[in-house]
Amino acid sequence: MSTEPRVVAEGVSKWFGSLVAVSDVSFDVGPGVTALLGPNGAGKSTMLRMLCGLARPSRGTVRVLGRDPRADVDVARAIGLVPQQESVFEPLTAHGFVRLAATLHGLADPGAAAAAALELVGLDPADTRRLPAYSKGMRQRVKVAQGLVHDPAVVVLDEPLTGLDPRQRAAMIALFQGFGAEGRCVLVSSHVLDEVERLGSRILVMSQGRLAAAGDFRELRALMDDRPLRVRVRTDRPRELAGALLEAGTVVGARLDGDQVLELDTNDARELARALAPAARDRDARLLEVLPLDADLEGVFRYLVQR
Amino acid sequence: MSSQQEARLFGLGYRRYDGPRRRPAWAILTLAVFTLRRVLGLGRGGRHKVLPALTLVIAYAPALVSVGFAALLEDLPVDDLITYGEYMFFIGSALALFAALVAPEALCPDRRSGMLGLYLAGPLDRDRYLAAKGAAVLAAMLAITLGPLLFMLAAFVVAGYGPSAGETPGLLLRILAVGGTAALGYAAVSLAVASFTTRRAAAAVGVVLVLFVPVIAARSAVESAGAPAELDLLSFPFLVSELSYRIFDEFHSEGQPIEELSSWVVAAGLAAWTAAGALACWLRYRRIEAHR
Numbered sequence: 080m081s082t083e084p085r086v087v088a089e090g091v092s093k094w095f096g097s098l099v100a101v102s103d104v105s106f107d108v109g110p111g112v113t114a115l116l117g118p119n120g121a122g123k124s125t126m127l128r129m130l131c132g133l134a135r136p137s138r139g140t141v142r143v144l145g146r147d148p149r150a151d152v153d154v155a156r157a158i159g160l161v162p163q164q165e166s167v168f169e170p171l172t173a174h175g176f177v178r179l180a181a182t183l184h185g186l187a188d189p190g191a192a193a194a195a196a197l198e199l200v201g202l203d204p205a206d207t208r209r210l211p212a213y214s215k216g217m218r219q220r221v222k223v224a225q226g227l228v229h230d231p232a233v234v235v236l237d238e239p240l241t242g243l244d245p246r247q248r249a250a251m252i253a254l255f256q257g258f259g260a261e262g263r264c265v266l267v268s269s270h271v272l273d274e275v276e277r278l279g280s281r282i283l284v285m286s287q288g289r290l291a292a293a294g295d296f297r298e299l300r301a302l303m304d305d306r307p308l309r310v311r312v313r314t315d316r317p318r319e320l321a322g323a324l325l326e327a328g329t330v331v332g333a334r335l336d337g338d339q340v341l342e343l344d345t346n347d348a349r350e351l352a353r354a355l356a357p358a359a360r361d362r363d364a365r366l367l368e369v370l371p372l373d374a375d376l377e378g379v380f381r382y383l384v385q386r
Numbered sequence: 387m388s389s390q391q392e393a394r395l396f397g398l399g400y401r402r403y404d405g406p407r408r409r410p411a412w413a414i415l416t417l418a419v420f421t422l423r424r425v426l427g428l429g430r431g432g433r434h435k436v437l438p439a440l441t442l443v444i445a446y447a448p449a450l451v452s453v454g455f456a457a458l459l460e461d462l463p464v465d466d467l468i469t470y471g472e473y474m475f476f477i478g479s480a481l482a483l484f485a486a487l488v489a490p491e492a493l494c495p496d497r498r499s500g501m502l503g504l505y506l507a508g509p510l511d512r513d514r515y516l517a518a519k520g521a522a523v524l525a526a527m528l529a530i531t532l533g534p535l536l537f538m539l540a541a542f543v544v545a546g547y548g549p550s551a552g553e554t555p556g557l558l559l560r561i562l563a564v565g566g567t568a569a570l571g572y573a574a575v576s577l578a579v580a581s582f583t584t585r586r587a588a589a590a591v592g593v594v595l596v597l598f599v600p601v602i603a604a605r606s607a608v609e610s611a612g613a614p615a616e617l618d619l620l621s622f623p624f625l626v627s628e629l630s631y632r633i634f635d636e637f638h639s640e641g642q643p644i645e646e647l648s649s650w651v652v653a654a655g656l657a658a659w660t661a662a663g664a665l666a667c668w669l670r671y672r673r674i675e676a677h678r
């Protein structure tokens with residue numbers, strides 16, 4: 080599988096009058112799943128619009144599969160967009176709506192392609208109800224079906240898990256992971272961080288119109304050396320263990336939480352990992368649990384957008 | 387199916403599409419047909435068909451009445467039949483109403499519902515999108531600018547009132563010229579107005595205002611205040627009917643100031659309206675930011 084970048088943004092800025100929505104953002108995205116994260120107003124939607132050719136960058140360039148998605152219809156056909164909006168597009172049946180997308184993309188048998196795409200997201204192609212009669216979750220799945228019906232090489236998903244129940248979310252996540260594993264470029268914008276974490280570890284974080292971070296979020300956490308890593312340790316002798324680690328300078332802070340729980344702040348997670356077990360052995364303490372507290376995606380995200 | 391070796395598991399996941407794909411131009415045709423069906427209410431509930439059907443009835447009524455009289459009254463003088471040239475004048479209101487109905491229905495819902503974003507993120511760029519929408523509105527307008535005239539021609543020929551075999555091709559060309567010019571002009575102007583709002587009702591009112599306010603103002607100024615005849619060039623529906631009279635060599639407005647204007651000036655005025663409408667719509671869509 081080629082790891083060549085499929086989506087490249089170089090020095091992209093976008094402003095509306097005096098409002099700067101995106102400022103000098105550069106990144107590239109290869110095959111697999113990448114999550115685009117950021118608080119409201121961070122510029123994610125504007126960025127996605129530029130990636131899909133819906134808006135022109137005020138400065139900089141956007142390339143999808145090496146070409147300009149706004150100027151090149153052929154590359155636009157290789158993009159599958161699942162939009163965020165919740166309004167119903169057209170008062171068609173689900174099959175009619177997805178078939179329209181398939182026909183526009185020039186598939187030879189749009190009816191069959193639409194039926195297959197709807198079945199893939201767990202909907203009945205023979206359902207005669209029109210989209211306004213569908214639940215929010217069903218409409219969400221119809222949007223996913225229309226975005227995938229033409230077998231796109233680049234899939235752009237804007238909040239694709241909104242409105243889905245846990246079972247459907249799990250199915251969608253598996254579907255997107257499968258796409259990524261097949262070598263497609265899957266770019267997901269989402270606010271649901273724990274589900275983004277299940278999708279994959281590669282993230283782009285936008286904050287205030289700028290790119291705050293790009294890469295594997297665990298590696299990003301390791302780079303945040305100006306912020307102590309918090310680790311929870313459960314042990315039968317927390318006071319003795321905290322004393323030993325503070326004395327050795329392995330941790331910069333320790334807090335007791337009850338009789339057995341100790342929360343440690345360290346600037347060097349590797350050093351703590353090396354020193355913890357010998358310190359426990361020396362103090363005759365039993366280590367019952369060791370758990371990093373803010374090494375998850377949410378911790379990384381919170382840090383990146385609040386710094 | 388008795389041996390285990392015959393057992394197979396089939397993947398139920400995503401099926402890749404390896405078949406042929408049509409050229410991007412196919413998307414224009416697809417969207418044009420989809421839009422045409424939508425504006426005519428085809429494949430939609432009954433209430434969506436009422437207004438298009440009513441307007442079509444109004445547009446065809448003069449032709450049907452004229453042909454009906456010709457069929458029923460065998461010795462009806464030809465002068466009593468409605469002429470090709472005056473047809474555009476008779477159905478001027480229906481043309482404006484239809485344009486006010488069709489163009490907003492073609493353009494506004496896409497921006498309001500977000501379909502525009504889906505179209506532009508896929509196989510259509512802005513020019514192709516507008517080409518599809520323009521083709522759909524033009525086809526709908528042709529149904530009432532060209533349809534009744536062709537119907538009259540066919541019916542009059544059958545009833546014996548029509549032109550001779552030698553004159554028919556020439557008349558047919560004139561009908562195509564009038565119908566095509568009128569449809570193109572109404573489509574361009576109404577699409578331009580509709581491109582400025584996402585609300586169908588506002589667009590419909592806007593189309594009616596743009597078509598009729600200049601008519602009232604210019605005609606009043608020319609007829610009552612003695613303003614120069616060139617002011618009539620601001621009256622789009624008036625230009626359409628005037629050009630129709632001239633193409634069919636039927637001069638109706640004896641003594642009217644517009645007689646001072648040559649047919650080329652009238653044609654240029656209509657062409658300017660059409661070009662201005664198309665350009666305004668195109669420029670508007672250059673600037674529109676599509677949402678998802």
